[in-house]
Amino acid sequence: MLRIGIDVGGTNTDAVLMSGTSVLGWVKAGTTRDVTTGITAALRELLAKTQAATSDISAVMIGTTHFVNAVVQRRDLTETAIVRLGLPATKGLPPMIDWPSDLRDVLGNHAYLAHGGYEVDGRLIAPLDEAELRQIAADIRAKGISSVAVSAVFSPVNGELEQRAAAILREELPDVTFSVSSEIGRIGLLERENAAIMNACLADLGRKTIQAFRDALKELNINAQLFLTQNDGTLMSSEFAEKFPVLTFSSGPTNSMRGAAFLSGLKDAIVVDIGGTTTDVGVLSHGFPRESSVAVEIGGVRTNFRMPDVYSIGLGGGSIVQTEPLAVGPRSVGYEITSKARIFGGEQLTASDIAVAAGMADFGDRSKVADLDTGLVERAVERIQNMVAEAVDRMKTSATALPVIVVGGGSILVRDQVEGASELVKPDHYPVANAVGAAIAQISGEVDKIFTLVELTREAALQQAREEAIARAAAAGADPASIQIVDVEDVPLAYLPGNATRIRVKAVGDLQIRS
Amino acid sequence: MRTFDIENIENVAVGAAVLGTGGGGDPYIGKLMAIQAMRECGPVQLLSLDEIKDDDLIGIAAMMGAPTVMVEKLPSGDEIVTAFRALESYLGRKITVIMSAEAGGLNSTVPFALAARVGLPVVDADGMGRAFPELQMTTLTIYGLGATPLAIADEKGNSAVINTISNKWTEQLARSLTIDMGSSAMIAGFTMTGKQMREAAVPATISLAEKIGATIREARRNSTDPVATVLEVSNGIKLFKGKISDIERRTETGFARGEATIVGIGEDQGSTLKIRFQNEFLIALKDGEVMATVPDLITILDAETGEPITTESLRYGFRVVVMAMPCNEKWRTPMGLELVGPRYFGYDLDYVPVEELAARRNAS
Numbered sequence: 001m002l003r004i005g006i007d008v009g010g011t012n013t014d015a016v017l018m019s020g021t022s023v024l025g026w027v028k029a030g031t032t033r034d035v036t037t038g039i040t041a042a043l044r045e046l047l048a049k050t051q052a053a054t055s056d057i058s059a060v061m062i063g064t065t066h067f068v069n070a071v072v073q074r075r076d077l078t079e080t081a082i083v084r085l086g087l088p089a090t091k092g093l094p095p096m097i098d099w100p101s102d103l104r105d106v107l108g109n110h111a112y113l114a115h116g117g118y119e120v121d122g123r124l125i126a127p128l129d130e131a132e133l134r135q136i137a138a139d140i141r142a143k144g145i146s147s148v149a150v151s152a153v154f155s156p157v158n159g160e161l162e163q164r165a166a167a168i169l170r171e172e173l174p175d176v177t178f179s180v181s182s183e184i185g186r187i188g189l190l191e192r193e194n195a196a197i198m199n200a201c202l203a204d205l206g207r208k209t210i211q212a213f214r215d216a217l218k219e220l221n222i223n224a225q226l227f228l229t230q231n232d233g234t235l236m237s238s239e240f241a242e243k244f245p246v247l248t249f250s251s252g253p254t255n256s257m258r259g260a261a262f263l264s265g266l267k268d269a270i271v272v273d274i275g276g277t278t279t280d281v282g283v284l285s286h287g288f289p290r291e292s293s294v295a296v297e298i299g300g301v302r303t304n305f306r307m308p309d310v311y312s313i314g315l316g317g318g319s320i321v322q323t324e325p326l327a328v329g330p331r332s333v334g335y336e337i338t339s340k341a342r343i344f345g346g347e348q349l350t351a352s353d354i355a356v357a358a359g360m361a362d363f364g365d366r367s368k369v370a371d372l373d374t375g376l377v378e379r380a381v382e383r384i385q386n387m388v389a390e391a392v393d394r395m396k397t398s399a400t401a402l403p404v405i406v407v408g409g410g411s412i413l414v415r416d417q418v419e420g421a422s423e424l425v426k427p428d429h430y431p432v433a434n435a436v437g438a439a440i441a442q443i444s445g446e447v448d449k450i451f452t453l454v455e456l457t458r459e460a461a462l463q464q465a466r467e468e469a470i471a472r473a474a475a476a477g478a479d480p481a482s483i484q485i486v487d488v489e490d491v492p493l494a495y496l497p498g499n500a501t502r503i504r505v506k507a508v509g510d511l512q513i514r515s
Numbered sequence: 516m517r518t519f520d521i522e523n524i525e526n527v528a529v530g531a532a533v534l535g536t537g538g539g540g541d542p543y544i545g546k547l548m549a550i551q552a553m554r555e556c557g558p559v560q561l562l563s564l565d566e567i568k569d570d571d572l573i574g575i576a577a578m579m580g581a582p583t584v585m586v587e588k589l590p591s592g593d594e595i596v597t598a599f600r601a602l603e604s605y606l607g608r609k610i611t612v613i614m615s616a617e618a619g620g621l622n623s624t625v626p627f628a629l630a631a632r633v634g635l636p637v638v639d640a641d642g643m644g645r646a647f648p649e650l651q652m653t654t655l656t657i658y659g660l661g662a663t664p665l666a667i668a669d670e671k672g673n674s675a676v677i678n679t680i681s682n683k684w685t686e687q688l689a690r691s692l693t694i695d696m697g698s699s700a701m702i703a704g705f706t707m708t709g710k711q712m713r714e715a716a717v718p719a720t721i722s723l724a725e726k727i728g729a730t731i732r733e734a735r736r737n738s739t740d741p742v743a744t745v746l747e748v749s750n751g752i753k754l755f756k757g758k759i760s761d762i763e764r765r766t767e768t769g770f771a772r773g774e775a776t777i778v779g780i781g782e783d784q785g786s787t788l789k790i791r792f793q794n795e796f797l798i799a800l801k802d803g804e805v806m807a808t809v810p811d812l813i814t815i816l817d818a819e820t821g822e823p824i825t826t827e828s829l830r831y832g833f834r835v836v837v838m839a840m841p842c843n844e845k846w847r848t849p850m851g852l853e854l855v856g857p858r859y860f861g862y863d864l865d866y867v868p869v870e871e872l873a874a875r876r877n878a879s
Contacts (some may be wrong), residue, residue, distance in 0.1 A: 089670040092592025092628075093547050119697040120584045125670075153588050188586045283832065290832060309832070394834065396758070450583075491827060492764065500698075502583065 002057045004046065004224075005439025006039055007255055007432070008064040011276050011335045012409070013038040014435040015046045017057075021262075021440075025050035026432040028409070030335065035066050036212040043220055054221045059511070061438040063229040066209060067202050068249040071103075072299040078147045079108040080200040081140050083133075084193060085116030085152035085165055089125055095151070095193055100300035107201050110145060112136045116161050117153030120500065121452055124161075125153060133165055137172035147177045149200040151193040155182035157449050177203040177243075184246060186448040187502065191295065191304035198301065199246035206245035210238050227511075231305055233258045233289065233437065234444035235511060237477060249298060250307045252434065257282050257289045257308060259437030260405040263427035269403040270392050270421070273433070274410030277316040277332035281391040282308050284405075288486060313391050317410035319351040321380055328354075328383050342368045351413050354380045361412035381415070389419040396420065407433035443511050445472025445483075448504040461503060462490065469507035478509030516566055519637070520558040523725055524549045524624055530728030531623035532823040533745065534720070536812045538795035539620015539646030540582030541825065548590060549624040552631035559627050560636040562612065564718045567638055571709030572608060574599070575642065576629045577616035579650070579667070579689060580699035583827075585621070590670060594701040595629045597668035602703040605664050605676045610706065614638050616653065618720035619646030619795075619812075625701075637721070642705070644717035644843040645812050648794040650689060651682035652855050654845040655705055658715035665689060665704030669696035717843045723749070731821045741821025742836045752873050754799055754806045755788040755837040756781050756818060762829050775815075775829050777837065788837060790815070792826045797860050799837060807839035808862070810846040810855045811869040814838050839869045 002024070007014045008031055016026040027045045032038035039062070047054065070076050082095040095111040096104050114133055115126040140148060148169060152162040159182035166178050179200040185192030213226060228241040233254035236247060253273070260271040267287040273280045283290040289308035296307050314330020318337040321328050333340040333348055340346035342353040343364025349372075355361045357369040357377045392404055401422035406414050407430045417424050429436060447469045451461040466485055474480050487506040528546035531539070553559065567573070576595055578585065603610055613633075615626045618641040630637045642653035650662060662685040668674035675692055679685045685704070693700045707715070726748050734741030746753055761776040772793045779786040788806070791798040796813040799806040807813050815824045818834040845851055847868065857864040 086589065088591050088593075088672070090589040090591065092551060093544070093589045097547060097551065117588070119588065120581070121698070123697075125588065125697070187583070189589055190586070395832075490764075500581075 002052060003439045004043070004057060004060045005435040005437070006042065006060065006062045007252070007434035007438055008035055008038065008062065008066065009252065009275070009434070010065065013042045014432045015042040016429070016432050016435040016439055017046055017050050017052055018436070018439045023429045023436065024052065026429060026435065028431065034212070035064060035209065036216050039213065040216045040219065043216065043222070047220065055223070057222050057224045059225045059227060060217060060222065061227045061229060061235060061441055062213060063251040063255045063434065063438040064248060065252055067205065067245040068298060070202060070205055071198055074103055074106050074299070076205045077106050077201040078204045079110075079145055080147045080149060080197055081110035081112065081143075081145045082149045082151065082193065082197050083112045083114060083136055083165065083169065085114050085128070085150070085161060086189070087113050087115040087126060089117065089153060090189065093190065096197065098190070098302060099194075103299060103301065107197070108145070110140070110143065112139070114165070116165060118158050118161065120154060120450060122158060128161060128164060130168055133168045134172055137169050140176070141173060146175070147179070147200040147203040148173070149179045149181065149193070149196040151181035151189065151196055153189060156185070156187050156192070179203070184244060186304055186504070187450065188304045191302055194301050195246055195303050195305065198298070199244060202245040206242050210242045214238065227441070229255055229438050229441050231307065232444060232506070233441055234508060235441045240476070249305060253280050253282060253308045253310045254289055255437030255441070256280070256407060256434035257284055257437065258441065259433035259435070260284070260407045260427065261287045262440050263407070263429060263433055263436060264405045264425045266403055266405060266425065269405050270395055272388060272392065272404060272406045272414070273408040274406065274413060275316050275408050276318040276337060276410065277314070277334050278312050279315040279388065279391065279410070280310045280312050281395050282310045283395050286486065311391055311395050313387060315351065315384065315387050315413070317350070317352045317413065321349045321351060321354055323349070323376060326376075326379055326383060328380060328387065351384060351410070354384070355412045360415065384413050385415060385418065388414055392418055393420050406430065442508045443473055443476050443478035444506055444508045445469045445474070445476055445478070446504070446506045447472065448502070450500055450502050452500050458490070458501065461501070462488065465503045465505040466507070469505040473507040473509050477512055479512040480509070483507050483509035516560050516562055516636070518558050519561045519627065521550050521553055524553070524627060526725045526728035526732060527623055527721060528728065529731050530724035530726065531619055531621075532825070533727050533749065533814050533816070534623070534644070534724055534812065535619035535646040535823065535825070536795045536814050537792055537824070537826040538648065539617060539622065540578070540585065542621045542624055544585055544589065545578070545621030545624035545628070548592065549627035549631070551592065552628040556631040556634070559630040561721065562636050562638050564638065564640060564713055567612060567709040567713060569708060569710040571611045573612045573614050573638065573707050573709060573712045574602060574610040574703055575614050575616045575705040576626045576701070576703050577622045578625050578699065579702050580693045582621060584697065584699040588697060588699055590701070592628070592632075594668045594670050595625065595703070596632055597672065597674050598666040598701045598703040599629055599633060601666035601668060601674040601676055602664060602706070605666065606706060610635065612636055612638050612709070614712065614716065615641040615721060616705070617641055617643040617646050618717070618724050619643065623721065623724055638712065639721045640712070640716040640718045641720045642716060644720050645810070646795055647855060650686040653705075654717055654843065654851070655707070655715045656682045656854060657845055657848065657850045658711070660705060660707050660711060660715055662704050664706070665702055667692050667696070667700050667702045669700050717845065734821055742816055742818065745816065745821055746838060749840050751838040751840045752869060753836060753838050755779065755786070755801060756783050757788060757835065759829060759831055759833045759835060762831060773826065777835060780834070790837065791862070793860060794826065796826065798857065798862055798864070799839065805864065805867070806872060807869040808857045808864055808866055809860060810842040810851065810866070812840040812842060814840070841868060841870055
């Protein structure tokens with residue numbers, strides 16, 4: 001049983017073939033604008049290189065930045081309507097209130113407010129008004145909008161009203177795609193609603209792209225299950241990803257950290273991923289990336305996705321090296337390294353030239369950097385070393401030295417030791433850790449709810465949340481025997497007498513492979 | 516008098532989080548409320564204390580309840596106007612100037628949402644100079660000013676006017692009504708004359724929040740060190756630099772309490788700072804020694820961005836600078852300390868002003 005992991009980055013599309021826990025082979029290909037052509041090329045090369053029989057491949061996992069880039073660049077987006085249930089509350093801050101106007105305009109500015117939503121203690125703010133919803137549906141139909149997001153106050157605590165409203169709208173609008181906020185985001189109405197709207201506006205692109213992925217596999221005669229990796233480094237089926245493209249937004253850094261953990265066998269470490277232009281430094285805690293707790297803006301829109309806490313610096317294999325005064329990066333020749341760097345016959349001195357001149361790596365034409373002053377080379381190597389050490393130190397949580405795992409194509413820039421690290425590990429297959437991270441990704445289930453601790457003890461509430469998270473992971477396709485709780489957060493609500501607490505639980509399990 | 520517009524509100528919202536000392540609620544929703552009201556009804560006039568006439572009638576407007584609820588059940592925008600009109604109708608008089616209850620957190624900007632909608636000015640002052648968890652914890656209480664009649668309203672159109680024998684009772688009754696209204700409500704009260712306000716309020720706190728916020732936003736744009744400039748404009752004292760290594764939270768006597776442990780870096784290498792909190796940061800102890808206590812303002816800033824960190828968003832691993840700001844003199848009176856001193860929050864400590872503690876450390 002073989003798996004293929006693919007990571008589509010800004011510059012490279014990496015693919016890796018794995019059998020169980022061993023890497024059988026990997027390739028790097030250029031990313032193409034349509035994504036699919038690059039994936040097909042990488043797969044073709046991988047199959048040729050490994051001589052694997054396509055019939056043995058049971059699963060393909062893809063991590064892609066395609067959807068987040070579409071939002072950032074405002075292209076290929078579907079006109080979208082948002083229906084929010086919350087009246088008489090919430091009308092002071094209508095949907096998309098804090099959005100950049102250009103993005104709002106691309107989506108068409110179709111916001112509807114309707115009665116409904118829950119209080120924090122579960123009472124209704126107002127009952128659902130069916131006639132009101134059918135009228136909204138008529139308006140949406142008249143405008144010819146094909147994708148609709150639905151949100152409701154406190155729907156992560158109780159999703160019933162939101163689902164009922166979506167069902168009523170669906171009756172009236174049978175050909176429309178729906179994105180329901182409680183299935184996408186967590187507590188925080190504006191942020192969750194923003195995520196639902198972004199998901200809705202990716203409806204057409206999601207369908208088209210995933211279908212193209214399927215066609216690519218078919219063309220290469222690979223009859224395997226297709227998965228996409230999501231923000232937290234776990235998998236979703238292609239059918240699920242078609243409905244929830246927004247959940248792929250930050251899968252890149254997550255995959256590389258998970259891959260680094262897997263390849264090195266370390267669960268608590270700092271991961272340094274050095275690419276062509278930037279270096280991302282993150283922290284692995286119990287095998288998972290530490291998450292950032294600040295609100296993350298995507299394309300100017302505030303979200304509350306849990307993103308990995310990553311610190312980025314402008315250092316990579318293509319970083320431009322200036323000699324007077326000495327500086328490395330942040331500007332980079334990027335994917336043009338194969339024509340612009342000295343070792344490839346170009347004029348530009350890059351970080352890769354320094355690594356080759358220092359004897360830390362051997363690729364390109366070494367004679368092209370033989371004339372470099374050894375003092376300069378030494379100082380530049382030292383500078384790169386310090387940049388990495390500073391970034392590592394920034395992300396450390398205590399004075400205790402932690403192992404540092406270096407991955408990514410630019411790993412050759414770093415010597416075998418970094419200050420403040422207990423050891424430096426460059427695992428096998430380090431250039432494609434991100435694709436490995438995709439190939440080994442697991443399945444998760446998550447719960448984020450406010451519990452009122454009146455009839456329920458804290459322990460009972462936690463237990464209930466744990467069971468629900470496990471059930472969700474199983475429903476998403478995890479092997480029940482392998483499911484574990486990986487994260488529990490329990491924060492009592494401020495400024496309320498101590499009877500309400502917000503509990504977030506995440507369960508993760510191994511993918512159950514279809515026979 | 517100066518015109519307060521959307522850009523001023525953006526600055527106040529950032530600075531108010533610093534004055535919120537870890538609490539007061541994320542100013543984001545309050546900011547959006549004020550901005551939306553200004554978009555619909557135009558900017559607001561901000562008056563300095565000396566522009567207030569003796570016979571002006573001042574009223575306070577604020578949000579009461581759990582900020583976590585407010586980020587879900589967003590306001591309709593009408594609640595605050597309903598509460599304000601209910602108060603005026605009970606009084607049989609027109610209020611002429613609006614004041615903020617607390618300059619820390621989201622209540623710094625809520626009064627501007629009301630002021631824009633009813634066309635009244637806001638005074639550059641508040642009742643705390645920071646954030647506190649309970650309604651009676653205001654310098655106005657020290658001067659014998661009553662919170663009632665106090666009007667409270669929800670988004671459905673319900674309102675109530677309560678009268679009480681003390682501000683502590685107002686807190687209790689208003690809190691019960693708030694919970695019935697869905698744990699998030701708007702209040703208007705503390706009516707007083709211009710003369711009383713000038714004596715009892717904490718002056719120039721809205722412009723202080725604005726100045727701190729402008730500093731942080733400017734530093735963010737220019738990638739300069741915001742922490743040093745925040746210390747400068749806020750008259751703050753740097754207590755510690757370190758990384759958060761542990762957060763402990765527990766619910767005790769009905770309140771979410773906790774303790775954050777921060778291990779030193781740089782010049783504080785080898786030391787540990789502990790911060791006790793309950794909605795706001797209350798006590799800072801370095802290697803067991805008291806560095807600052809409530810009612811002085813203890814604030815945690817992200818060491819890189821200068822962004823203030825709240826008690827709810829404290830996370831393992833953050834690199835932070837802990838700073839303290841002297842509170843207003845009114846809090847340092849026996850009556851003030853009885854309301855909000857360390858002992859009120861359950862800590863068996865005598866209050867010593869933060870600048871005096873710093874002077875003692877420098878002397879030894």
